[in-house]
Amino acid sequence: MLNTQFRMPSEQINFNGQNVQFANFGILDSSGNRATINGNILVRSFSDMNMDLRLRATNWQAMSSTAEQNKDFYGRLFLTTNMTIQGPLAAPSIDGSLNILKGTSVTATVPATQTTIQESEGIVEFIDASNPNRYTMLTTKDTSRKLGQFAPGSNINLNVSSDEEAEFSVIVDEGTGDFVKIRGKADLNTTVAPDGTLGIVGTYEIKEGSYHFNYNFIRRLFKIQPGSRITFSGDPNDAELDVTAVYEANVPPYDLVSRQVPDPSTLVFFKQRLPFEVEMKLTGPLMKPDINFDIVLPEDRNYRVSGDVQDLVNARLSQLRQSPSEMNKQVFALIILNRFVTENVFESGVEGGGVSN
Structure with missing residues (x-):
């Protein structure tokens, strides 16, 4: 899965009775950066081993893989x-810190259906670089445990942080190609209790991100607003979202306000395209968030229309906010049709309306 070649050019493992000892045992990544292991493993039998190890690494590449090699995580x-x-x-206690660094770009795919997780057999391969056709896989006798499961008795306590330049992507739907890409700052404490329960406490604050929405041949880009965040307070499935994503639709407001304009002779002024922002707000539980929409005309812009036109458009948007069904109708018209719609969706006073990218 990791597809990273590690080198151990001249390292030694010392065997002293029942102790397997590591003294500055180095593992080099493809750039020559070193991870160091110190400590020992007490081997009473092959089924009874007890570890006392320290692992240190700086700017170490732990994974380098492509979608062709493992489409679920790469x-x-x-x-x-x-x-x-x-x-x-079989059930270690792990304590320490893990910092994810700049240069990281990891993608995970949400499976369409629940599938069996890859077993542990064959995850680590030791290869003789002078003869790559010969290799030995070191595996344990019991390969029934699935990757990602935590054995009862494990006790893990890790402080996890992420550089703001580290990039994470999630392919939400392989069929449509919808995906989310984010960069931000993480400050998390991750624990695994002796009963195997995973807990995460802390916040991931998004610095920059995007949601790429695809529908047939339609492509829409929602920009996730800085300051959006995911807050964890224990069970990761109970994380709370506070995320706002914005799609900009540069369209005329004619069909939005045609029935509200008091003087029909002024309708021509409403055929000027304006940069409306469609806001998608996700709040509440991660697994079942509340999704609300809004349409706004940004205030920090200079427009080529009069203040009266802007006031009427904003008044109409305020009316929409009182009727979620009407708001949603206009939101999806902007996203799918790239225009507003009148009460009769087949009637439009704007030429050249319809779907565009």
């Missing part, structure tokens, strides 16, 4: 870490 992952690993091999 990309580049750079990290700095300082952690201790203690206890039984």
